[in-house]
Amino acid sequence: MTRTRTRILVLGGGYVGLYATLMLQRKARKDVDITVLDRRPYMTYQPFLPEVAAGSIEPRHAVVPLRKELSGVKVIQGRVTQIRHADRVVDAATDFGDTLHVEYDEVILALGSVARTLPIPGLKEFAIGFKYVEEAINLRNRVLGRIARAASTGDPRLRKRLLTFVFVGGGFAGIEAFAETEDMAKAALRYYPEIDPKELRFIMVEAMGRILPELGPEMGEYAAKQMRARGTEVLMETKLESCVEGYVELSNGDSFEADTVVWTAGVKPSPLMGKSDLPLGPKGHVICSPTLQVTTEEGDVVPGAWAAGDCAQVPDLTKEQPAYCAPSAQHAVRQARHLGKNVARHLHERPLRQYSHKHLGLVASLGLNKGVANALGIKLKGWPAWFMHRTYHLMQIPTFNRKARIALDWTAAAFFRRDLVSMGRLHDPRRAFEEAAGS
Numbered sequence: 194m195t196r197t198r199t200r201i202l203v204l205g206g207g208y209v210g211l212y213a214t215l216m217l218q219r220k221a222r223k224d225v226d227i228t229v230l231d232r233r234p235y236m237t238y239q240p241f242l243p244e245v246a247a248g249s250i251e252p253r254h255a256v257v258p259l260r261k262e263l264s265g266v267k268v269i270q271g272r273v274t275q276i277r278h279a280d281r282v283v284d285a286a287t288d289f290g291d292t293l294h295v296e297y298d299e300v301i302l303a304l305g306s307v308a309r310t311l312p313i314p315g316l317k318e319f320a321i322g323f324k325y326v327e328e329a330i331n332l333r334n335r336v337l338g339r340i341a342r343a344a345s346t347g348d349p350r351l352r353k354r355l356l357t358f359v360f361v362g363g364g365f366a367g368i369e370a371f372a373e374t375e376d377m378a379k380a381a382l383r384y385y386p387e388i389d390p391k392e393l394r395f396i397m398v399e400a401m402g403r404i405l406p407e408l409g410p411e412m413g414e415y416a417a418k419q420m421r422a423r424g425t426e427v428l429m430e431t432k433l434e435s436c437v438e439g440y441v442e443l444s445n446g447d448s449f450e451a452d453t454v455v456w457t458a459g460v461k462p463s464p465l466m467g468k469s470d471l472p473l474g475p476k477g478h479v480i481c482s483p484t485l486q487v488t489t490e491e492g493d494v495v496p497g498a499w500a501a502g503d504c505a506q507v508p509d510l511t512k513e514q515p516a517y518c519a520p521s522a523q524h525a526v527r528q529a530r531h532l533g534k535n536v537a538r539h540l541h542e543r544p545l546r547q548y549s550h551k552h553l554g555l556v557a558s559l560g561l562n563k564g565v566a567n568a569l570g571i572k573l574k575g576w577p578a579w580f581m582h583r584t585y586h587l588m589q590i591p592t593f594n595r596k597a598r599i600a601l602d603w604t605a606a607a608f609f610r611r612d613l614v615s616m617g618r619l620h621d622p623r624r625a626f627e628e629a630a631g632s
């Protein structure tokens with residue numbers, strides 16, 4: 194029997210996976226079967242993670258459940274382990290140890306990126322990342338938990354260690370996480386008269402001579418000045434050399450103990466790209482044409498394979514070639530919609546269109562009521578930038594449901610102040626029961 198339906202497999206249900214699928218549902222023929230395969234059952238709206246860590250947004254509200262939003266689409270929760278495009282099969286593993294082999298006719302690669310780490314002693318064992326909602330929840334509980342422990346210890350060395358927080362990498366994700374968490378930690382100290390706010394040490398370590406390069410030198414300098422005026426340490430042209438068991442050594446010769454080291458020093462394409470038989474660029478991205486089709490190095494289209502977002506090397510046609518789109522939500526959303534339309538055009542045997550988008554700039558939050566922006570040629574500082582940040586992201590987060598819930602989170606925080614309770618025990622849920630059973 195001949196198969197008449199086209200099987201489209203979307204790998205990754207993040208920005209690209211979600212938006213491309215929504216577009217395909219609208220534009221593709223009715224005889225397509227779409228499957229989305231992601232290790233998580235939700236899309237994470239990453240620009241809100243710093244506010245999740247700061248307690249301004251409920252963690253559940255910063256994620257979009259895939260099954261609810263993608264009705265009519267098959268959603269598989271599993272981890273892609275290999276892409277065998279020559280056989281049109283993807284291997285995946287479930288959390289329960291089952292192995293899946295998912296066949297397809299067209300594949301969309303939307304696996305995003307992972308933290309770009311370096312072989313620094315202690316980094317893998319001691320540091321934490323900041324890319325997923327569980328990491329944001331963990332960071333919040335960790336910071337509030339360390340403050341609570343510092344307040345109850347009589348050991349001055351331990352207290353100093355608990356109250357020292359190091360962030361490595363001053364791009365927008367790192368600076369937002371740093372600024373929002375510091376703002377929350379300071380707010381929490383209001384309830385800890387045992388701790389002098391001067392004891393709190395927040396240190397940003399940046400290898401280059403500037404922070405927030407995406408916003409340009411003027412805004413980067415403003416942000417650094419702002420952060421220093423708040424009492425944080427912003428160290429530039431400084432590298433983390435080691436953090437074995439929390440003993441931090443920096444390239445400027447400084448060394449100290451810190452109980453928390455957060456690594457936010459950039460991303461690299463998903464290592465899964467290397468486990469595929471598809472052509473890769475020099476940095477490990479899958480190579481794409483401006484039509485978002487996967488191509489060989491020579492530019493020949495690989496039939497049946499499409500890609501976009503952080504895992505893809507997409508030419509930036511607004512710049513002199515060769516130039517590629519930076520990994521950002523702004524590109525990911527637009528590429529995803531473009532990709533969805535192009536796959537539909539391909540199925541309808543219509544000509545494909547090229548992706549071209551001039552980056553509009555960025556807005557970054559530096560904590561409650563503080564921000565910095567350089568968007569559409571407009572430079573803003575302080576409250577107007579922060580307001581723009583909130584408005585922009587509220588408009589961008591998918592679904593009315595999430596927009597409404599986040600607007601309510603912010604409204605509640607405006608009336609009742611932000612919630613500063615630590616739920617550290619979340620990470621050890623069986624302890625109370627074990628103690629009860631043991632006694």
Ligand SMILES: Cc1cc2nc3c(=O)[nH]c(=O)nc-3n(C[C@H](O)[C@H](O)[C@H](O)COP(=O)(O)OP(=O)(O)OC[C@H]3O[C@@H](n4cnc5c(N)ncnc54)[C@H](O)[C@@H]3O)c2cc1C
Pocket residue numbers: 204205206207208209210230231232233235236237238239240241242243271272273274303304305306323324325365366463465501502503504520521522523524525556
């Ligand atoms: C803290 C933070 C703040 C940010 N703020 C901004 C901002 O303000 N503005 C901006 O433009 N950009 C921002 N970004 C960048 C932006 O979020 C990314 O560029 C965007 O998410 C890329 O979209 P994507 O679809 O390529 O990847 P993602 O959205 O990361 O999606 C990848 C998906 O693949 C899944 N996946 C990964 N590996 C596997 C596997 N093996 N098997 C199955 N599924 C897998 C993941 O679970 C995820 O759902 C921020 C990023 C971070 C981390």
